[in-house]
Amino acid sequence: MSKKENTKIKEEEIADQDTSTVEETENEETNEKDSKPKSKKKAKKSKDDEIEELRYKLAEVNDKYLRLFSDFDNYRKRSNAEKLEIIKTASRDVIEGLLPVVDDFDRALQAFGEQEVDKDTIHGVELIQSKLFNLLKKQGLEPMDSMGKDFNTDYHDALTQIPAPSEDLKGKVVDVIEKGYLLNGTIIRHAKVVVGQ
Numbered sequence: 001m002s003k004k005e006n007t008k009i010k011e012e013e014i015a016d017q018d019t020s021t022v023e024e025t026e027n028e029e030t031n032e033k034d035s036k037p038k039s040k041k042k043a044k045k046s047k048d049d050e051i052e053e054l055r056y057k058l059a060e061v062n063d064k065y066l067r068l069f070s071d072f073d074n075y076r077k078r079s080n081a082e083k084l085e086i087i088k089t090a091s092r093d094v095i096e097g098l099l100p101v102v103d104d105f106d107r108a109l110q111a112f113g114e115q116e117v118d119k120d121t122i123h124g125v126e127l128i129q130s131k132l133f134n135l136l137k138k139q140g141l142e143p144m145d146s147m148g149k150d151f152n153t154d155y156h157d158a159l160t161q162i163p164a165p166s167e168d169l170k171g172k173v174v175d176v177i178e179k180g181y182l183l184n185g186t187i188i189r190h191a192k193v194v195v196g197q
Contacts, residue, residue, distance in 0.1 A: 091139050092183055098136065099181060099189060105129035106179070144180035146173045146191045155180060157190045164196030172196050 105125065112122045133141075144155055150172055151158060159177055164170045173193045180191025 088140070088184055092188060095136055095139060095141055095181075095183060096188055098132070102129070102133060102136070103178065105132070140184035141188075142182050144182060144191050146176050146180060146193055149173050151193070151195045155187065155191060156193045156195075158195045159192050161195045161197040169196040 105128070108125055109122065109129070112125065146156060148169070156173065162174060164172075164174065172195070173191075174196040175194040176191055177194065178189075178192040180187065181189045
């Protein structure tokens with residue numbers, strides 16, 4: 001080969017390289033243009049997905065918070081109710097223990113009425129009974145009013161039945177042997193009664 005041919009081949013090779021370089025550069029630019037929107041779309045999708053995931057997590061955490069708050073609120077209410085019940089129950093034991101003393105005062109005043117006792121003595125016993133009963137009343141004690149009422153097994157214990165003195169007393173309480181008491185609306189002692197038949 002002559003030098004001219006060699007030079008011509010080299011020039012063709014250089015031209016081919018330039019053309020291929022230009023094509024490669026164009027291809028790269030095209031690829032870059034294509035890839036930029038794709039990566040933007042991917043970035044946009046991933047950001048949307050990320051936002052949606054964060055919203056889901058926020059809703060989940062908020063739900064857990066609300067459940068925990070309501071559980072705590074229920075616990076607080078339940079413990080307050082239990083404390084009140086304990087206080088009522090604690091006073092109930094003491095009050096039940098004092099009921100026989102209240103009964104003794106009633107019996108003493110009844111006995112004083114049957115016998116001739118000094119009025120000052122009767123008045124003194126009535127004052128003591130009144131003080132004791134007022135103290136118990138502040139704790140929620142109240143006597144049942146049973147005399148002449150319909151017999152009710154929820155409130156009364158029938159000790160005996162006697163023939164009713166009149167037709168309107170049939171099935172009703174004719175006599176109260178022992179008073180019944182309520183503590184804050186709950187029966188702590190049933191009334192022991194005589195029922196008309």
